[in-house]
Amino acid sequence: MNPMNTEAMRTLRHELRTPINHIVGYSELMLDEARETRADVVAEQAGQIRTQGRALADLLELALSAEHNVHAGGLGQVRPRLRSAIETALMTCEPKPGILNNRSYLEDLGRIKQALIRLSRLVDTL
Amino acid sequence: MIVLIVEDNELNRDMLSRRLMRRGFATVLAVDGVEALTLAQSKQPDVILMDLSLPGMSGIDATRLLRANTLTSKIPIIALTAHASGSDRDDALQAGCDDYDTKPVDMATLVEKLEFILTRTGALSRVV
Numbered sequence: 001m002n003p004m005n006t007e008a009m010r011t012l013r014h015e016l017r018t019p020i021n022h023i024v025g026y027s028e029l030m031l032d033e034a035r036e037t038r039a040d041v042v043a044e045q046a047g048q049i050r051t052q053g054r055a056l057a058d059l060l061e062l063a064l065s066a067e068h069n070v071h072a073g074g075l076g077q078v079r080p081r082l083r084s085a086i087e088t089a090l091m092t093c094e095p096k097p098g099i100l101n102n103r104s105y106l107e108d109l110g111r112i113k114q115a116l117i118r119l120s121r122l123v124d125t126l
Numbered sequence: 127m128i129v130l131i132v133e134d135n136e137l138n139r140d141m142l143s144r145r146l147m148r149r150g151f152a153t154v155l156a157v158d159g160v161e162a163l164t165l166a167q168s169k170q171p172d173v174i175l176m177d178l179s180l181p182g183m184s185g186i187d188a189t190r191l192l193r194a195n196t197l198t199s200k201i202p203i204i205a206l207t208a209h210a211s212g213s214d215r216d217d218a219l220q221a222g223c224d225d226y227d228t229k230p231v232d233m234a235t236l237v238e239k240l241e242f243i244l245t246r247t248g249a250l251s252r253v254v
Contacts, residue, residue: 014179017208018135021230025141028233032148057230111137 022115023053130171159183172249193222
């Protein structure tokens with residue numbers, strides 16, 4: 001990808017940050033609710049997703065800064081790490097056995113998965 | 127305390143509303159600037175969270191119109207945006223926003239800002 005102008009970079013940042021916002025935000029919401037109801041398994045899963053979401057945010061910043069800085073190795077070096085991190089997060093989002101009757105839990109996990117899939121598609125276009 | 131959330135993205139709206147309600151805030155939701163102007167007048171929220179990147183009327187333009195209307199001119203507004211640049215912050219403050227925060231939202235920071243503003247306006251002391 002050619003170096004991007006400021007407006008294009010701004011738009012790209014916005015598009016990439018939206019699914020990241022959903023991943024981190026919904027995992028924090030799930031974590032809050034799980035702590036309140038002492039649902040330890042959900043709390044652990046939500047905590048992992050939050051950590052992975054934050055790591056994805058850091059990787060994206062690295063990818064975007066690499067776009068402007070050829071000495072950082074370029075996007076080519078960051079993209080495989082991003083794909084790997086998204087795959088790992090998607091595996092973490094698999095529903096836990098025994099909680100499958102919790103509609104809110106399943107819906108929020110589904111929203112996070114959709115955000116990860118959207119992010120994956122965006123990364124493929126970088 | 128009523129918070130008017132102005133956000134075009136459905137998931138952001140749902141997420142922010144649920145997280146604020148868990149902390150004791152009541153929420154009213156607007157999907158764009160036009161609906162924000164209507165709800166700000168009819169619901170008289172204690173504070174408005176305004177996404178700047180709205181389709182059609184921007185958050186900046188909606189803020190200017192809210193400030194120009196005597197029925198809504200005093201309602202505190204916190205701008206929210208995915209853009210972290212200084213110019214966004216300056217634009218928001220110049221349009222009349224009281225504060226500014228970036229997405230992803232750090233809830234502890236946002237709640238601190240809400241409580242600071244609501245204490246300043248007296249809204250918090252009215253319900254405590």
